[in-house]
Amino acid sequence: MTTALEVRNLSVEITRHGHTIRPVDDVSLSVDAGDCLGLVGESGAGKSMTLKAILGLLPKGARVTSGELLLHTAEGTLASIDPISVRGHGISMVFQEPMTALNPTRRVVDIIADGARAHRDMSKSEAHETAVRLLGEVGVPAPERRARAWPHQLSGGLRQRVMIAMALATEPDVLLCDEPTTALDVTVQDQILGLLDRIRRERGLSIIFVTHDLAVIGQVAQEVAVMYAGRVVETGPVRPVLDRSLHPYTNALVTSIPHVDIGTDQRLRTIEGAPPDPANFPPGCRFSPRCPFAQPDCTRAEHVLVEQATDHRTACIHPEALASISVEGSP
Amino acid sequence: MKLRRRSRSGRLAVEPADPVAAKPPVPTSLKIGAAILGIFVVVAAFAPLIATHDPAFQDLTDKLASPSAEHWLGTDQLGRDAFSRLVYAARTDLIVGFLAALFPLILGTTLGAIAGFFGGWVDTVISRVADAVQSFPVYVFLIALVFVLGTGVMPILVAFTAIAWVPYTRLIRTEILRAKGLDYVAAAVVAGLPHRRILFRHVLPNSVRQTVVYFMSDVILATVTLATLSFLGLGLPVEQPEWGRMISEGRTFLRNQWWLSTVPGLVIVALGMGYALIGDGLAQRLRGDG
Numbered sequence: 001m002t003t004a005l006e007v008r009n010l011s012v013e014i015t016r017h018g019h020t021i022r023p024v025d026d027v028s029l030s031v032d033a034g035d036c037l038g039l040v041g042e043s044g045a046g047k048s049m050t051l052k053a054i055l056g057l058l059p060k061g062a063r064v065t066s067g068e069l070l071l072h073t074a075e076g077t078l079a080s081i082d083p084i085s086v087r088g089h090g091i092s093m094v095f096q097e098p099m100t101a102l103n104p105t106r107r108v109v110d111i112i113a114d115g116a117r118a119h120r121d122m123s124k125s126e127a128h129e130t131a132v133r134l135l136g137e138v139g140v141p142a143p144e145r146r147a148r149a150w151p152h153q154l155s156g157g158l159r160q161r162v163m164i165a166m167a168l169a170t171e172p173d174v175l176l177c178d179e180p181t182t183a184l185d186v187t188v189q190d191q192i193l194g195l196l197d198r199i200r201r202e203r204g205l206s207i208i209f210v211t212h213d214l215a216v217i218g219q220v221a222q223e224v225a226v227m228y229a230g231r232v233v234e235t236g237p238v239r240p241v242l243d244r245s246l247h248p249y250t251n252a253l254v255t256s257i258p259h260v261d262i263g264t265d266q267r268l269r270t271i272e273g274a275p276p277d278p279a280n281f282p283p284g285c286r287f288s289p290r291c292p293f294a295q296p297d298c299t300r301a302e303h304v305l306v307e308q309a310t311d312h313r314t315a316c317i318h319p320e321a322l323a324s325i326s327v328e329g330s331p
Numbered sequence: 332m333k334l335r336r337r338s339r340s341g342r343l344a345v346e347p348a349d350p351v352a353a354k355p356p357v358p359t360s361l362k363i364g365a366a367i368l369g370i371f372v373v374v375a376a377f378a379p380l381i382a383t384h385d386p387a388f389q390d391l392t393d394k395l396a397s398p399s400a401e402h403w404l405g406t407d408q409l410g411r412d413a414f415s416r417l418v419y420a421a422r423t424d425l426i427v428g429f430l431a432a433l434f435p436l437i438l439g440t441t442l443g444a445i446a447g448f449f450g451g452w453v454d455t456v457i458s459r460v461a462d463a464v465q466s467f468p469v470y471v472f473l474i475a476l477v478f479v480l481g482t483g484v485m486p487i488l489v490a491f492t493a494i495a496w497v498p499y500t501r502l503i504r505t506e507i508l509r510a511k512g513l514d515y516v517a518a519a520v521v522a523g524l525p526h527r528r529i530l531f532r533h534v535l536p537n538s539v540r541q542t543v544v545y546f547m548s549d550v551i552l553a554t555v556t557l558a559t560l561s562f563l564g565l566g567l568p569v570e571q572p573e574w575g576r577m578i579s580e581g582r583t584f585l586r587n588q589w590w591l592s593t594v595p596g597l598v599i600v601a602l603g604m605g606y607a608l609i610g611d612g613l614a615q616r617l618r619g620d621g
Binding site: 055057087091092093095096097100101102103104105106114115118119163166169170 | 513514515517518519520521522523524525528532533536537
């Protein structure tokens with residue numbers, strides 16, 4: 001299978017008041033054409049920062065200190081690219097908050113048509129038609145009429161559909177989704193996930209889907225990358241990673257998923273401790289202070305992703321510790 | 332939910348409001364304010380039809396006359412018809428007052444947008460110049476400028492613009508800094524839209540609410556300031572009918588011909604009320620609780 005987008009050794013640093021932190025540390029990701037890569041991790045793990053770096057949207061003070069972005073080209077090769085140059089072409093983004101990601105002073109049709117016109121030359125009416133067609137494609141009922149609506153007149157689910165239509169207007173090869181369903185209620189979330197899945201299959205689109213919700217990952221992704229404290233700690237096909245985790249952090253995330261059949265007298269499982277402060281990451285394996293299987297040598301472990309099963313890589317130097325216990329509560 | 336008549340599409344008039352077409356009701360204050368301003372605009376536009384006399388015609392044999400059927404508001408110290416002067420003055424005060432607020436709005440908004448959107452040294456220069464302008468006492472600066480620039484409408488507009496742009500720049504700059512961080516601006520950036528389009532279509536339209544409301548109060552201020560300058564004998568030519576000058580000239584005769592000063596004063600108050608109500612209504616409307 002061909003790789004649609006590859007990120008190699010990406011590091012992002014932020015300098016504030018003379019202190020430099022590295023919220024994204026040597027992250028490599030790749031997503032195959034037509035696949036969905038789930039990027040999971042707690043808040044502050046560096047997921048969103050990675051997406052922003054890919055699009056060149058880093059906030060003031062943050063900069064990419066190393067790394068390369070490769071995008072599949074028409075010639076069938078991967079080409080190194082500059083984030084700014086792919087804007088409106090190869091990569092689009094769906095934002096987390098459909099409330100704030102749509103300009104309240106523009107009609108829905110104009111929001112979408114803008115992207116279409118930025119991508120290639122077309123007349124106003126052509127862009128308008130494209131916008132209405134896209135609204136139909138993302139399942140907005142009565143697209144002709146909704147096109148004239150203002151964002152505030154739409155429900156959260158509809159807004160997110162408009163966001164997706166807007167992202168598709170530039171005809172991207174890769175769609176970055178930053179927790180696109182977090183702000184929605186569960187039934188709507190399910191519809192949007194179904195929509196993204198359908199669009200991915202119909203258009204052969206690659207998706208990088210950022211979320212902290214493992215259940216969502218199980219639903220939409222084929223591949224998954226788990227991030228912790230600015231690093232990718234485990235990658236692989238979605239089922240093996242979730243069912244037979246080879247990193248204690250992934251395992252902890254999986255076993256933390258609450259179940260409906262949990263007894264009222266039972267406490268929810270949590271991960272002990274708190275995510276480390278980016279200004280003061282622990283030495284060696286950054287999860288070791290919270291890891292139930294930690295060994296003395298973990299604090300000296302070098303961060304290398306090692307392939308333990310087919311395409312299934314982990315940074316844990318003691319994956320056998322996990323294999324000895326049975327994994328409960330996988331989704 | 333309000334029912335809307337849809338005669339154009341031929342559908343039933345009782346169909347529930349189309350959320351796409353529905354508009355919030357217009358606040359009462361906006362209606363009253365617009366009505367007051369409307370009266371002033373009509374009077375200014377049709378001044379020659381409404382005025383009973385030539386506002387410049389002097390009849391020294393009939394000066395300081397009391398109100399009568401001939402002279403509704405009497406005559407001033409030069410025997411000119413006070414009512415006609417009051418009517419013609421609406422033209423001056425309305426137009427000059429409005430422009431004296433509009434030009435600063437345009438200049439201030441442009442500078443604020445540039446400073447906020449591009450940041451860096453451009454922002455620093457604009458912000459420091461704004462500080463410098465603001466550090467002068469407004470009236471002292473204004474009177475000095477008008478004094479130097481001379482008599483006439485242009486000097487007044489130049490002086491107002493040179494001073495009053497500062498609040499607009501500050502307002503817009505702050506709003507733009509806020510708007511710049513919003514997702515839809517990022518979305519526009521990701522879509523590959525050019526800078527200019529992002530600034531004018533996405534950032535600026537979402538930053539002008541407060542400015543519009545502030546503008547309405549600034550028009551009042553500009554109108555009153557214009558009258559004040561005329562009261563002090565600065566700015567507009569002496570012959571030109573202007574409310575501030577009418578107040579000033581009538582001051583001497585306040586004991587016996589009190590209406591000469593009082594009526595123009597009340598007219599200014601009425602116009603100010605009109606602008607204030609419009610500003611209030613707009614603020615209410617833009618907050619979305621119309």
